[in-house]
Amino acid sequence: MKTIIRRTLQGWAVGAMSLGFAASVQAADLAENDGMNGTLWLQTSVEFKANALSTYRLAGLQLDAALADKSWTAVPGEQMGDYKAKPPAIILDVDETVLDNSVYQAWVVTQYKYYSGKTWGPFVNDVLSRPIPGSLDFIKMAHGKGVKIFYVTNRKAPLEDGTRKNLAKFGYPVDTSEDMVLTRGEKDEWKSSKKSPRRKHVAANYRVLMVFGDNFGDFVDGYKGSIAERQALYEKNDAMWGSKWYMIANPSYGSWESAAFGHNWRKPGAERRQMKHQALEAWAGVKK
Numbered sequence: 001m002k003t004i005i006r007r008t009l010q011g012w013a014v015g016a017m018s019l020g021f022a023a024s025v026q027a028a029d030l031a032e033n034d035g036m037n038g039t040l041w042l043q044t045s046v047e048f049k050a051n052a053l054s055t056y057r058l059a060g061l062q063l064d065a066a067l068a069d070k071s072w073t074a075v076p077g078e079q080m081g082d083y084k085a086k087p088p089a090i091i092l093d094v095d096e097t098v099l100d101n102s103v104y105q106a107w108v109v110t111q112y113k114y115y116s117g118k119t120w121g122p123f124v125n126d127v128l129s130r131p132i133p134g135s136l137d138f139i140k141m142a143h144g145k146g147v148k149i150f151y152v153t154n155r156k157a158p159l160e161d162g163t164r165k166n167l168a169k170f171g172y173p174v175d176t177s178e179d180m181v182l183t184r185g186e187k188d189e190w191k192s193s194k195k196s197p198r199r200k201h202v203a204a205n206y207r208v209l210m211v212f213g214d215n216f217g218d219f220v221d222g223y224k225g226s227i228a229e230r231q232a233l234y235e236k237n238d239a240m241w242g243s244k245w246y247m248i249a250n251p252s253y254g255s256w257e258s259a260a261f262g263h264n265w266r267k268p269g270a271e272r273r274q275m276k277h278q279a280l281e282a283w284a285g286v287k288k
């Protein structure tokens, strides 16, 4: 099977070169770019744009109800004490929730690279990310109704300045009365990628109406479980989706991918791919 795949790819590469594609394209590399279709979908499809726009518009339709119902909270695990009189806020992740970094992902795919902090930092500081469809209108509308906007991101603290510049570039509201951009490691207790300490920080002074993310970890800390554990946690929170929690589709990267290989990025690439392959539930095929 492997030989067939290799031969097919070699044939494709020769064909591609004759068509004038970059001669540096290696057949073996092409096989490992699992991010290509997801990134292509994020960057070029109207299907993605309509999906994200619909999600933000759905949230917009429910905002008045969330404001009016003082018992409404999107972070029941973190919203302690008598929160009903607290002023309203929403929490949004940044990457692939508010800002579209598909040009970075496209660079990863076309250069046969993986995500790395060494390249991600310079990308963030180039301030090239674009708005996720629907996010800007929704956030401006919520801000206009007096809702505080908190951006809770796993971008690390040294990248906060570049992140703020990118949000400002498109006019995303970022109040200056307090820190609204809560980065990873900005405080000692915020060193983890798990976001509940930062959600608690917001919930201490605000009633959190809605949470937005593209990754399960933007909503729950148990996002690095197995596929079955994630499924159970997803089902346990069934009532949250589409009212208090809003998920933006991200087929380019995320904990959904690493769940297939135990979130162990130290495994060799071929092993990770094999485990993803094994995680697929496939039809038996036409009966003979």
Ligand SMILES: [Mg+2]
Pocket: 093, 094, 095, 096, 097, 213, 214, 215
């Ligand atoms: Mg994200």
